[in-house]
Amino acid sequence: MQRLIIALPGNEAFADQLAAACGAERGHLETRRFPDGESYVRLHSDVAGRAVDLVCTLARPDEQLAMLLFTADCARELGATEVNLVAPYLAYMRQDQRFNPGEAVSSLTFARVLSAHFDALLTVDPHLHRYPALSSLYTIPTATLHSAPLLADWIAANVERPLVVGPDGESEQWASAIASRIGAPCAVLRKTRHGDREVEIEQTDLGGYRDHTPVLVDDIASSGRTLLVAARQMLAQGLRRPECVVVHALLADEAHAALRQAFARVTSTDAVAHPSNRIALAPLFAQALLEGRRDPAA
Incomplete structure (x- = not known):
């Protein structure tokens, strides 16, 4: 069965190219925001029994994270065999240690959140400054691609x-x-x-x-x-x-x-x-x- 490529808002062009390049089907995702700012997500493609790849570059992660996690969980609850994250840009790699007392090490927190919702992560040239590899902070399989x-x-x-x-x-x-x-x-x-x-x-x-x-x-x-x-x-x-x-x-x-x-x-x-x-x-x-x-x- 063909893979299913689903784009989060703003990632449609990349998802179209990716689906064409790997002979996958493009899924359809409906999203909107309620008047109070909360996110609404609805999958219009049948994900049951299929590998689902969510495409979401994380250049502005705070605006996208809730919608991304809701989509991942929805796909899994509807029967996807695996839910992977294709994130051409991976955010929150800068704060990789506590430089000053009391600072949050946000790279670790962000990694725990994504690891809890996806089966695998694919990204390109993450900013691995003090970490030797993504496996140092992500607990799911990762694919680090090089451009x-x-x-x-x-x-x-x-x-x-x-x-x-x-x-x-x-x-x-x-x-x-x-x-x-x-x-x-x-x-x-x-x-x-x-x-x-x-x-x-x-x-x-x-x-x-x-x-x-x-x-x-x-x-x-x-x-x-x-x-x-x-x-x-x-x-x-x-x-x-x-x-x-x-x-x-x-x-x-x-x-x-x-x-x-x-x-x-x-x-x-x-x-x-x-x-x-x-x-x-x-x-x-x-x-x-x-x-x-x-x-x-x-």
């Missing part, structure tokens, strides 16, 4: 003589993998963060790459401050106007506008719906679903 090959192929096809640039030490291995795949040089900057919106990047001499096009690659762009500081540093050294390629574009309109002024082009995957989307992830997720791919056990 670096897709980013590398897009850069090779669209940028002349690229210089792949990672904005900080965390990005070194990732940026190197992208550069290696397309035979491009790679440089990694050194960043110091002084707050949510204040960053400092150590001066790095890139003057030897003036005949290349710098391509800043990053997993997440939210305020865009790191990318802006890096772009201005490269322009000050006489390099070509850089390109920006990110996985998760969490950019508000004003942040996107600022980046567009600094970069020749801003490009992202469609993990989060955004005007900069140019790299499709549905084939990556479809392959993982069809193969039943899961991360190795910890």
Whole structure:
């Protein structure tokens, strides 16, 4: 029996592509909000005896979580054999320890909630900073997908003589993998963060790459401050106007506008719906679903 792909509101385009890529049926979900703000969910597709994959990128999780959990429980109560979460962007990975006394470690709480309602979780490039793997906090099987090959192929096809640039030490291995795949040089900057919106990047001499096009690659762009500081540093050294390629574009309109002024082009995957989307992830997720791919056990 075909898989059933169901989109939470705002995820319809991604779900359509995913269903087409893996030969699955697209289910229909009715949602609305009552006058007091509570969520209403109704499944219009027969889920009994079927594997159900709910598509919901979690860029704004607080607005979506109740509706997502209601849908998952409803599918299970109506007889779905399994209920999986396809979350191209996985939220609440930032607060992975108690940095100050009394803080909530929200990544653990969020993981417990999702683990209690789904049979498996599929996501791409989660922000694993202090966790070695998703299995460190999720108790259900997970599939951690990687977009670096897709980013590398897009850069090779669209940028002349690229210089792949990672904005900080965390990005070194990732940026190197992208550069290696397309035979491009790679440089990694050194960043110091002084707050949510204040960053400092150590001066790095890139003057030897003036005949290349710098391509800043990053997993997440939210305020865009790191990318802006890096772009201005490269322009000050006489390099070509850089390109920006990110996985998760969490950019508000004003942040996107600022980046567009600094970069020749801003490009992202469609993990989060955004005007900069140019790299499709549905084939990556479809392959993982069809193969039943899961991360190795910890």
